Amino acid sequence: MNKYISVLLLFLSFGANAQSSKKSKTDVPPALSSITEKELRDGLFAQAGTHFRGRAGGTIDELRAAMWMGKRMQEEGFEPAGDDGTYFQYFSLLRHRISSTSTILIGDKSLALWKDALITQTAPAEVNAPILYIGKTGQADLSKIDVKGKAVALQVVPDDINLNVSLPEWRYSRSIMNKYGNDLIARGAVALLFIADEYGEHSWPYAQSNNILGSFDIEGGGRAAPPVAAPPVIWLHPDAIDWIKTEGLQLQASLHIESFTYPSVNIIGKIAGTDPVLSKEYLVLSGHTDAHGIRHVIKNDSIYYGADDNASVNVAMFATAKALKKSPGKRSVLLIIHGAEEKGLLGSRYFTSHPTIPLSSIATVLNGDMIGRNHPDSAAILGSTPPHQTSATLTKMAYDANKEGPQFKLDTLWDRPDHIEGWFFRSDHLPYARLGIPSLMYTTLLHPDYHTPQDSPENIDYKKLKKMTDWIYRTAWKGVNAEQRPATNTDFKLER
Ligand SMILES: [Zn+2]
Known part of the structure; x- marks a missing residue:
């Protein structure tokens, strides 16, 4: 039991309404109730609606969605933490195609x-x-x-x-x-x-x-x-x-080949931590803007909305960041919604090679990919199994947060190094993990609508998405307040 919890327990034991239930109220981070299913649903419908046309990386649709998210960060009062005092870090996609x-x-x-x-x-x-x-x-x-x-x-x-x-x-x-x-x-x-x-x-x-x-x-x-x-x-x-x-x-x-350069962009907001020393360190909350745009028709629709992949995570990370803004922790928080993930983790690869904060100040990365589908009580946390587990300490934080909160039954098969999908190796935490930064990926795993027009907002389980968001926030709360930043496993290896 850490110091913070013992102080709170002491306080509660004198309170008139102190409860003696097993699941102690001290496990509840302060702004948990600010996260609502309605907010997640509204945000998701806005982001994965028809007007953003599937947000394909490098298109005007990704850029419009990015501007919308930058605006949202501004409205929430997050500090701009991209390039040159803005919420944005632009980068170039280099494209080659058959002419x-x-x-x-x-x-x-x-x-x-x-x-x-x-x-x-x-x-x-x-x-x-x-x-x-x-x-x-x-x-x-x-x-x-x-x-x-x-x-x-x-x-x-x-x-x-x-x-x-x-x-x-x-x-x-x-x-x-x-x-x-x-x-x-x-x-x-x-x-x-x-x-x-x-x-x-x-x-x-x-x-x-x-x-x-x-x-x-x-x-x-x-x-x-x-x-x-x-x-x-x-x-x-x-x-x-x-x-x-x-x-x-x-x-x-x-x-013949013809080549083009297109803009893509990472959207980056910051919430300052309260501790004079620890606030120089960051917990990164990560999602990705892009989906697959407009493609061939499947079941009478051609917009690949990317509701689960990855608007579900973006709204969860936004809500978590808002909760941490409402009640900040000791460390600072960087919310990064990456561009062009589906084109090969390009936004996260760009950020890690052109960081807007010192990479050494990133204590933890909590990334997610697809967190709103499948059985209501099941989920997975990838990067929690050696040899690609970056940090046993961070894994424990996520496990504890799950026990204290949503109590998902956690799948472990998909994190096995020999799992055929290699799901851990397919999202934006990977370039951070490659640098040895303690990183985890939240997911509710794949489903038949993955990368199809049927990955749409009406197919999301919002109750489950709320529980996933609670879990992320609970982990983040531990991460921003832990006395020590999580250590990287000495035997960590990114091999498959
Ligand atoms: Zn994705």
Whole structure:
């Protein structure tokens, strides 16, 4: 029992209404009752409504949502803590995509980009090569065939590709590539033509949405420079099997890259702590603005609202920050709503390489991703399992906060280092954790509406979201007031 609690207990024991219930009132941080389900719901509907059009990173919609959040921070009286006395830290997204001037010719048949031919890698190419049809994936013994200098055509058949993962349609072309394509290219194939099976056809619009967009990065990242030439990987519709086997067919592909720079932005507000010494340290509350914008239609809707991902967390972090403004703790708080998370954790990578406060002053990062769905009583806290547990002390704070408050039944499977989703490695705390900063990720895990238009405000469980917010606030309250900042585990490793 820490000093703070014993003093309060003493005080309560003299109070006329002192309660003797097991769950002591001393466990209740001071502004808990200021967090309401209504506020969370209103904020979420505003942020994930149709007017922000899915807030895709690098678009005017993300910027409008960011301005709206900056304005909200101003209205709440948070101090601006971005660049140059503002709430904003702008950064550039470097984008490369296949240009519409690209051409694909098979024999004398000209294929319309994205409609007849789907290109699944963003790289330039100039290929004029004979097509070699070598059969079906999983059946042909590819290793015995000389593919050097050939445009290799393969009919994709349903085989042992694991579709029991999140976003199976997004991953399908990559899975096929990993399983069959990379080896063919290593052995000298100059192009790959995959003839879609039924699942490939089902995945086509997903792959199309992603591949039309191309690649994104920030300066210094692995995909920042324009891509170098690579053998093109082209998907064709199933009926291509009728003509691809024609003798003497030639592939002529001329793929060009065009590059753009777009603005994205982190929104940053500060609440000063009360302790003259500890207020120089920060607890970071983290969310992300962006979702997936407007894409192909699923169930009659094309706006990918990102209500759970990640408006649910943004409203929870806002409410937590407001509670800490109402009743500040010893340490200061930095609320960072990151930009362009879905493009590769770009906002958080940018902040950690261009911090607006000394990185050494960040004591803790509480991040969240998707906290408003699934069973009402279940949740998970990622980063609580070695070797990627950053801090045992911080984990204990979160566990204690859960016991004293919402009492979620915590899932532990998803935090296991061998879990197939690697969910811990997919959100904005990661660049902070890489620096050894004690970091946790709150989540209520994935669901079938993840990255679809059905991730909409009406599908959020607001009672649960309120309980998650309570949990975050309770943890934050411990974090800002602990005598010592949480220590980083000495054996912490970010390996998978
Ligand atoms: Zn997210």
